Amino acid sequence: MRFIIDHDLHIHSFLSLCSNDPEQNKDAILAYGERNGLKTLCLTDHMWDPAVPGASGWYQAQPYERTREALPLPQSENVRFLFGCETDMDRNNVIGISRKTADELDFIIVPTTHLHMNGFTVDGSEGAEERAKLWVSRFEALLKADLPFDKTGLAHMTCPLVWNNGRYHEVFEHISKNDYHRLFEEAARVGIGIELNFPALDLPTAIAETVLLPYKIAKEEGCKFYLGSDAHAPRHFTNAIKNFNAMIDLIGLTEDDKIPMLQK
Numbered sequence: 266m267r268f269i270i271d272h273d274l275h276i277h278s279f280l281s282l283c284s285n286d287p288e289q290n291k292d293a294i295l296a297y298g299e300r301n302g303l304k305t306l307c308l309t310d311h312m313w314d315p316a317v318p319g320a321s322g323w324y325q326a327q328p329y330e331r332t333r334e335a336l337p338l339p340q341s342e343n344v345r346f347l348f349g350c351e352t353d354m355d356r357n358n359v360i361g362i363s364r365k366t367a368d369e370l371d372f373i374i375v376p377t378t379h380l381h382m383n384g385f386t387v388d389g390s391e392g393a394e395e396r397a398k399l400w401v402s403r404f405e406a407l408l409k410a411d412l413p414f415d416k417t418g419l420a421h422m423t424c425p426l427v428w429n430n431g432r433y434h435e436v437f438e439h440i441s442k443n444d445y446h447r448l449f450e451e452a453a454r455v456g457i458g459i460e461l462n463f464p465a466l467d468l469p470t471a472i473a474e475t476v477l478l479p480y481k482i483a484k485e486e487g488c489k490f491y492l493g494s495d496a497h498a499p500r501h502f503t504n505a506i507k508n509f510n511a512m513i514d515l516i517g518l519t520e521d522d523k524i525p526m527l528q529k
Contacts, residue, residue: 376419396428
């Protein structure tokens with residue numbers, strides 16, 4: 266059976282500083298789920314746990330206490346609304362969440378591709394090849410972390426922020442198939458979810474093969490997937506379902522490829 270669009274596990278509210286849109290509130294998010302027949306949503310505002318030293322100034326303003334201001338989340342007969350977070354990883358591969366906090370959350374997403382934060386996640390002078398090495402080493406570090414992988418996802422693994430100059434695809438051209446296979450074999454073993462989050466509706470033909478390759482190898486290695494719109498404002502919901510459909514078709518996903526927590 267084709268992968269069913271029944272969830273969105275990467276959504277921000279106005280509590281994320283990069284949103285700051287009062288209309289992007291928990292009631293509007295629930296309404297998006299109801300409108301589109303989704304069964305599960307997850308609020309994943311940006312957060313760095315104060316229990317973990319080393320937050321940047323931007324993350325110091327987004328502690329766990331701030332994300333908890335969203336609680337309680339509204340529920341409906343049709344939609345289960347989960348409470349999670351999007352944390353981050355600094356340049357030393359320290360992940361901004363303690364195991365205690367991770368255990369309290371319904372879902373945790375960790376990006377390894379936020380390589381636009383000069384001085385925090387990168388120096389800023391790295392070229393494509395150096396950033397490719399960072400993509401590999403940061404993924405390796407994530408897979409060794411003390412996290413509940415059955416409710417953890419790798420966020421937007423081909424995000425353009427990996428090299429925020431319009432040439433992000435060049436980073437992935439420097440990652441070998443052997444590295445992809447090795448990493449996704451381990452990802453499947455530990456059980457981390459792989460997020461489906463890339464602009465499939467307008468993916469240029471010239472870079473499509475490069476962008477799709479890691480997702481296809483992840484599927485081949487037995488990884489499980491989930492959908493994430495990464496919406497920061499109500500307008501980001503407009504084409505979310507269309508983009509989900511396009512991603513599913515491009516990778517050829519079935520219900521067997523869905524993360525276990527969504528199959529319960």
